[in-house]
Amino acid sequence: MEKFEQLTGLVAPLDRANVDTDAIIPKQFLKSIKRTGFGPNLFDEWRYLDHGEPGMDNSQRPLNPEFVLNRPRYQGASILLARQNFGCGSSREHAPWALLDYGFRVIIAPSFADIFFNNCFKNGILPIVLPEATVDTLFRETEAKEGYRLTVDLAAQRITTPSGEVFEFEVDASRKHCLLEGLDDIGLTLQHVDEIRAYEQRRRQEAPWLF
Amino acid sequence: MTGKTLYDKLWDAHVVRTDEEGTSLIYIDRHLVHEVTSPQAFEGLRLAGRKPWRTDTVLATPDHNVPTTDRSRGIEDPIARTQVETLDANVAEFGITYFPMGDVRQGIVHVIGPEEGATLPGMTVVCGDSHTSTHGAFGALAHGIGTSEVEHVLATGCLVQKKSRNMLVSVDGKVGPGVTAKDIVLAIIGELGTAGGTGYAIEFGGEAIRDLSVEGRMTICNMAIEAGARAGMVAVDDKTIDYVKGRPYSPQGEQWERAVAAWQDLKSDDDAEFDRVVHIDVTQIAPQVSWGTSPEMVVGIDAKIPDPGEESDEVKAGGMRRALEYMGLEANTPITDIAIDKAFIGSCTNSRIEDLREAAAVAKGRKKADSVKLALVVPGSGLVKKQAEEEGLDRIFLDAGFEWREPGCSMCLAMNADRLEPGERCASTSNRNFEGRQGRGSRTHLVSPAMAAAAAIAGHFVDIRDFG
Ligand code: SF4
Numbered sequence: 001m002e003k004f005e006q007l008t009g010l011v012a013p014l015d016r017a018n019v020d021t022d023a024i025i026p027k028q029f030l031k032s033i034k035r036t037g038f039g040p041n042l043f044d045e046w047r048y049l050d051h052g053e054p055g056m057d058n059s060q061r062p063l064n065p066e067f068v069l070n071r072p073r074y075q076g077a078s079i080l081l082a083r084q085n086f087g088c089g090s091s092r093e094h095a096p097w098a099l100l101d102y103g104f105r106v107i108i109a110p111s112f113a114d115i116f117f118n119n120c121f122k123n124g125i126l127p128i129v130l131p132e133a134t135v136d137t138l139f140r141e142t143e144a145k146e147g148y149r150l151t152v153d154l155a156a157q158r159i160t161t162p163s164g165e166v167f168e169f170e171v172d173a174s175r176k177h178c179l180l181e182g183l184d185d186i187g188l189t190l191q192h193v194d195e196i197r198a199y200e201q202r203r204r205q206e207a208p209w210l211f
Numbered sequence: 212m213t214g215k216t217l218y219d220k221l222w223d224a225h226v227v228r229t230d231e232e233g234t235s236l237i238y239i240d241r242h243l244v245h246e247v248t249s250p251q252a253f254e255g256l257r258l259a260g261r262k263p264w265r266t267d268t269v270l271a272t273p274d275h276n277v278p279t280t281d282r283s284r285g286i287e288d289p290i291a292r293t294q295v296e297t298l299d300a301n302v303a304e305f306g307i308t309y310f311p312m313g314d315v316r317q318g319i320v321h322v323i324g325p326e327e328g329a330t331l332p333g334m335t336v337v338c339g340d341s342h343t344s345t346h347g348a349f350g351a352l353a354h355g356i357g358t359s360e361v362e363h364v365l366a367t368g369c370l371v372q373k374k375s376r377n378m379l380v381s382v383d384g385k386v387g388p389g390v391t392a393k394d395i396v397l398a399i400i401g402e403l404g405t406a407g408g409t410g411y412a413i414e415f416g417g418e419a420i421r422d423l424s425v426e427g428r429m430t431i432c433n434m435a436i437e438a439g440a441r442a443g444m445v446a447v448d449d450k451t452i453d454y455v456k457g458r459p460y461s462p463q464g465e466q467w468e469r470a471v472a473a474w475q476d477l478k479s480d481d482d483a484e485f486d487r488v489v490h491i492d493v494t495q496i497a498p499q500v501s502w503g504t505s506p507e508m509v510v511g512i513d514a515k516i517p518d519p520g521e522e523s524d525e526v527k528a529g530g531m532r533r534a535l536e537y538m539g540l541e542a543n544t545p546i547t548d549i550a551i552d553k554a555f556i557g558s559c560t561n562s563r564i565e566d567l568r569e570a571a572a573v574a575k576g577r578k579k580a581d582s583v584k585l586a587l588v589v590p591g592s593g594l595v596k597k598q599a600e601e602e603g604l605d606r607i608f609l610d611a612g613f614e615w616r617e618p619g620c621s622m623c624l625a626m627n628a629d630r631l632e633p634g635e636r637c638a639s640t641s642n643r644n645f646e647g648r649q650g651r652g653s654r655t656h657l658v659s660p661a662m663a664a665a666a667a668i669a670g671h672f673v674d675i676r677d678f679g
Contacts, residue, residue, distance in 0.1 A: 033254070
C-alpha cells in the first residue's frame with residue numbers, strides 16, 4: 001500500500017447524499033480479476049452518456065458535460081468532497097480501487113458507510129469525517145473559487161484551506177499508523193500468531209464443533 | 212454489573228487480543244467466498260507466499276456471475292467466465308471446499324451457508340459481500356468485508372475490528388395478514404434511514420421477530436446493511452436449533468448436545484443495556500413498496516408517492532426530486548397506479564423455499580399480465596430449486612407464464628445476462644433499488660415475494676390484502 005503523509009490537492013465537489021458503491025463503480029466492471037484499471041469507469045453511469053462495458057475504449061466514449069468531474073476546472077482533483085453516507089451499499093473494494101485509480105487520495109464527507117470507510121484505509125485513501133456545517137463551508141468555497149486546493153496533513157490531523165483556515169479531524173491511531181507507514185496489516189496480525197494459536201486451543205475446549 | 216447483549220457475548224467469545232486503542236483481532240469461524248470479491252485476495256496470498264490459515268472454515272461457490280439459463284454451454288461472457296474459472300483454479304490450488312456451477316449445492320452464498328449448516332449459532336461469519344449480515348439470523352456475528360479483509364481472514368483466520376455500538380430494534384405486536392418479513396424490514400429501514408444503523412450492530416427482537424420463521428429472520432438480517440449496520444442478529448430459540456439440526460455441517464451426536472447447551476445463552480440478558488433502542492409497532496405496517504432510489508424511500512401499498520415540496524430538509528428534498536425524476540414518477544401518485552414491465556423473485560433476501568411458496572400461492576391458477584414482459588423466478592440454490600420442484604412450485608410458476616431458472620444472484624445486481632433495459636420498471640424481491648442496480652436506467656421497486664407475484668399478474672402494484 002502507498003503511504004499517505006501529506007497532500008495538497010485540487011478539490012472536486014460531489015453534491016449528493018447517499019452515493020452508493022453501484023454508482024461509484026457499476027457491477028459490469030467487477031468482473032475484472034485485478035485491483036487496477038478501474039479509474040476510467042469511476043462513476044461510469046454519471047460520467048458517460050452511453051452504456052459502459054469492460055474492454056471499451058473509454059477515451060472514445062461521449063462524456064456527460066453535466067457531470068461535475070467532467071468540468072475542466074476539476075481535472076486533476078485528488079480530494080473529493082461528498083455528502084452524508086458516502087459509499088453505502090455493497091462491500092466491493094472495487095469502489096476505493098476506482099477512486100484511487102482515478103487519482104483521489106482523500107474523501108471528505110459528514111459521514112461514510114462502514115465497510116467503504118474501512119476499505120479506504122486498506123488502499124491508501126484517507127476518508128475524513130467533518131461536521132456537516134464544515135462540509136457545507138467547503139462546498140461553498142470549492143464552488144466559489146476555481147482552483148480551490150486543500151492541504152491535508154495526516155500526522156497533524158489538520159486540513160488547511162487556501163485562506164489559512166484550519167480544520168482538525170479525528171482518525172483512529174492504528175489506522176493512522178498503517179497509512180503513514182504504508183503498512184500491510186496482514187503482516188502486523190501475523191506478529192500475534194502465538195495469541196491466535198492460544199485462542200484456538202482455548203476455544204477448541206469450549207466449542208469443539210467449530211474445529 | 213449490567214448484563215450483556217447478544218452482540219457483546221458474540222464479540223467477547225471471539226476476541227483474540229485488543230490493543231491499547233481498542234482495536235481487536237476477532238477470530239473467524241466461517242468464511243464464505245464467491246467469485247467477484249476473491250480473485251485479488253487469492254492473488255495477494257500468492258504474491259506474499261502465504262497459505263490459508265485454516266482451509267476447513269472456508270466454503271466457496273460462484274453466484275454473482277453465473278447464468279441462470281441452460282448451463283450446459285458454460286458461461287458465454289468471456290470476462291465472467293474468466294472470473295469463475297479463476298475461482299475454480301484458486302479453490303483447487305488452496306484446497307478449499309467448493310460447490311461449483313453444476314453442483315446441486317451451488318447457489319447464493321447467503322442461502323447455502325445456512326442450508327448446509329455451515330452457519331451455526333454463536334459463530335463469527337464473514338464474506339466479501341455486504342449481505343453477510345443475513346447469517347446473524349442464527350444468533351451469529353456476521354458481516355461483510357472488503358477484498359483486503361478477505362485476504363486478511365484467509366491468511367490469519369482473524370479480522371481486525373473495532374467493536375460497534377449496540378442497537379435493539381424491537382418489533383412489537385402481531386403482524387397483520389399479507390405482511391411478511393420483507394415488509395417489516397423495509398418499514399424498519401424507512402424508519403431508521405439508510406445511515407441510521409451506521410456504527411451499530413443491530414439486534415432484532417420483539418414479538419413479531421420471535422413469531423417469524425428462521426427464513427423470515429434471515430430476510431430481516433439480510434437488509435440490516437441497508438440500514439447502515441454491518442451486522443444484524445436475532446437471539447437463538449428453539450426454531451433456530453430445529454433449523455440447523457441434521458444439516459451436513461451441523462454437529463452430530465454428543466457434540467450436538469454440547470452445542471445446543473452452549474447456544475441457550477445466545478440472547479441478550481434481561482438487564483443488558485443498549486446504546487439505542489427503537490420500537491416498531493408491527494400492527495401499523497402495511498405491505499411495503501419502495502418508490503425511490505434508496506431503500507429508505509419506501510411507503511405502504513395503500514399510500515401515495517411522497518411530495519418533495521413537503522420535505523423541510525433541503526438535501527433530502529433534493530434527493531427525493533432526483534429520485535422521482537430517475538424513477539419517472541410524480542409526487543402524490545397512488546402506489547397502486549404504478550404499472551410494471553418486469554418482476555423478479557429471487558436474491559439472498561427472498562429466494563428460499565418459503566419465499567417461493569409465498570409467491571407460488573399468489574401465482575397459482577392465474578396468469579401473468581400481457582403487459583408484463585418477464586416474470587423471473589430464480590431460486591437461491593440448487594437445493595431450493597430441487598425442493599420447489601418436488602413441491603410442484605415450478606409448474607405453478609410456468610403455468611402462470613413466469614420463468615423458472617437456475618440458481619444465482621441474477622437480476623438482483625444484473626451482472627449476468629438477466630437485467631432490465633433502460634427505463635424498465637421492476638417489482639423486485641431483492642434488497643437494493645439504487646440507480647442502475649438492475650441495469651443502466653433500471654427502475655426498481657422493492658417488495659415481498661407475494662407482492663411481486665401479484666404485481667406480475669395485475670400488471671401494476673396491488674394490495675396483496677385485497678388480492679383474493
Ligand atoms: S443476491 Fe444480490 S445482494 Fe445477494 S449476494 Fe447476490 S448480488 Fe449480493
